[in-house]
Amino acid sequence: MEMELMTYVGLVAGVLTTISFLPQAIKTWQTKSTKDISLAMFLCFCLGVVLWVIYGFYTHNLPVFLANFATFVLAFSILVCKIKYG
Amino acid sequence: MEMELMTYVGLVAGVLTTISFLPQAIKTWQTKSTKDISLAMFLCFCLGVVLWVIYGFYTHNLPVFLANFATFVLAFSILVCKIKYG
Structure with missing residues (x-):
């Protein structure tokens, strides 16, 4: 029972950390202002997420694959x- | 052998997505300018990461716990x- 609860906690955690990038993307698209955003963060983060996608694909872990995609x-x-707006 | 490679891919992915927040944190501390950063993103992301920490703790998954902590x-x-600089 506790493990079942933890599966839901993990699912909600995955959904939240994934959709959290949506408001930032919308804000960035609308304002076209990215001065306060760190280029190093998004370069490093995108590279890490690509590796998570590869990991999810080759280990046949669909939730990891989909969330990271x-x-x-x-x-x-x-x-x-x-990169475009600096 | 392929699964062993994928374990390393997962580890590197975890390290990259974790340390990616360091350059953003340093930039934010130094510039004290957060206009272009989405409050909704960081509220949602922090809540999700707290749930990952709880998930890692209760499922005894040390890498998930440490990376998300x-x-x-x-x-x-x-x-x-x-919140402070707006």
Whole structure:
């Protein structure tokens, strides 16, 4: 029972950490202002998330694959804005 | 052999996504400028990471616990700056 609860805690945790990048992406798309965002953070983060996607794919871990694929799309779009707008 | 490689890929992925918050935290501490950072992102992300810490603790998953504990310290310090400097 406690493990079942923890599975839900893990699922909610994964959803929250993934969708958290959506408001930042929307803000960045709208304002086109990225001065306060760290380029090093999003370069390093996107590279890490790509490795999570590869890990999820090759270990047949669908939740890890899907959550990180969605995170990558959002984080990469923020990275592109940062490179474009500086 | 392939699974062993994937374990290393997962470890590097975890280290990268965790330490990526360090350059953002340093930038935020130094500039005290957080206009372009989304409050909703860091609220949502910190809550998700707290749930990952709880998940790692109760499932006795030390890598998940440690990686997310470190991520929380960094992300929460950025959230505090965002609330303080707006």
